[in-house]
Amino acid sequence: MTISTTPQTVDAIRAILDRAIGVAAAYGSEIENEVREAAKLPLDRESAERLYARVLTIVSNLGTNETNAEQRAEAVENIRREAAALATSIDRPTPGSKAQVTLVDRNGLEVREVAPTPQFNGVIVPMMEGYVDVLTLDPWDQNHRVILHVEDFVAQYGRQPDSAELVGILQGSIRLQAGEEDPFKLRPLASSIARKGVERPPIITHTGTPHDGNRRIAASRFVLQSDEFTAEQKERARWIRVWQTRPGVTDDQLNAMVLALNFEEDHKVEWPEYVKAKLVAEEFRTRLETELKLPTAARERVIRSEVAAKFAIKPQDVTRYLRMVQWAEDFTDYHVESGKTEAEVSYRTNKGFQWFYELDAGPTGSKVTERFEKDPDLRAMIYDLMFDSTFESGAQVRAMYQVANDDEAYQQVVRAHQIRETQKAEAKELIVDAINGARERVRAGKAVALDQYALGIIKRLGDTPANAWxxxxxxxxxxxxxxxxxxxxxxxxxxxxxxxxxxxx
The missing domain is CATH 1.20.5 (Single alpha-helices involved in coiled-coils or other helix-helix interfaces)
Structure with missing residues (x-):
């Protein structure tokens, strides 16, 4: 069976082949055709070199004297016999079996062995690395991530899904009992692949069965099928880098690989959201500073989109991070000016970073931050209560807008701020009581307002003449x-x- 070879090996074999065809052509079309047929055989490197060397020997011997029909016929038979013997001496695909998927050079990567040789649970699995056309790869229906959906399909249709149907199951275009629109979360993965390609190579067997990377393959094919992506993005998704096992890999080796990739933790620690948000904000601000003139609102939207693309997030995430970082910086300035170190403030900011979203959340006219300018004492109290964790959730932070509009609740927060260092539990209870009290009084106020509203409706409708309708x-x-x-x-x-x-x- 054909094996993937390095470009140097391919070039060497091609040179021998070209020489053999060139020499054979001098002795008639019969010999040339036989050499060309021999060249089509799927042989490994060693067998190919032996065949072409033998061909050269045969045709070279013809040159020692004038050839006749009998000699040419003997040469043709010798070449055919040699080719047949080599073709049967190596592993060949059985009828109906899948052909090998051939790796190619692309994007500056030449087909090569993966080094160091990958190990999974201590089991060595030699592999080659190169690019393939994703359309030549079909998802694996025995992948455990998709096995329940395959069983669902079998129960409904009484048969196994074919390759196209398996892709449809992964992409959510074939809806099963679970009814999920995107059951394997391929949409965000497809967008990522469209931007930067497949970063982690799927692992396929020498016949092209993906034992790791079903989602990446299905997402890449989604990009190719969708009208929402550009030609450049489709090309990026079409050619993907893969690791390909060598012929003869055992089931034990494949099982070790699959289990290791899906059971072993990679112990990766995610970057803190505060750190990521600061990087996004810094990039956005830098781009604004390089503008030759004050950017319009439309230009700012373009910059947001460009920053979002760089960090593989959505433009609305850029907007959210900018607001959160703005108030996180204000929080930092307040506490550093109060005598705390930047390091301890940074740690606390990171720990409760999501609370800065709550500070600025809600429609215009109902944000906590809108009260800060007219009430600096409220800003100081909230920042202190955030720093020492008297607040227990972001929801409590957001509720401070209602509290600030309620005199009784506001005084409870003032008291909580005063005793938080010596009576933390009591301070937390005061915060809860202040929020609940403010909400109850808002509800009561709405009930009173409804009374007045109902009286207004009665009067208005009662005074409306019949012809007004x-x-x-x-x-x-x-x-x-x-x-x-x-x-x-x-x-x-x-x-x-x-x-x-x-x-x-």
């Missing part, structure tokens, strides 16, 4: 009727409950 749009009238019917049902229900209560009394 003729000016209203048909859709508006339909919506009004639907709302009034629903409201009338609620009112009648409440009156019924109250009437029942009166009767029981």
């Amino acid at each position: 003729a000016t209203l749009d048909v859709d508006l009238l339909k919506n009004l009727r639907r709302t009034l019917i629903a409201t009338l049902g609620a009112v009648e229900g409440e009156l019924s409950v109250r009437a029942g209560s009166l009767e029981s009394d």
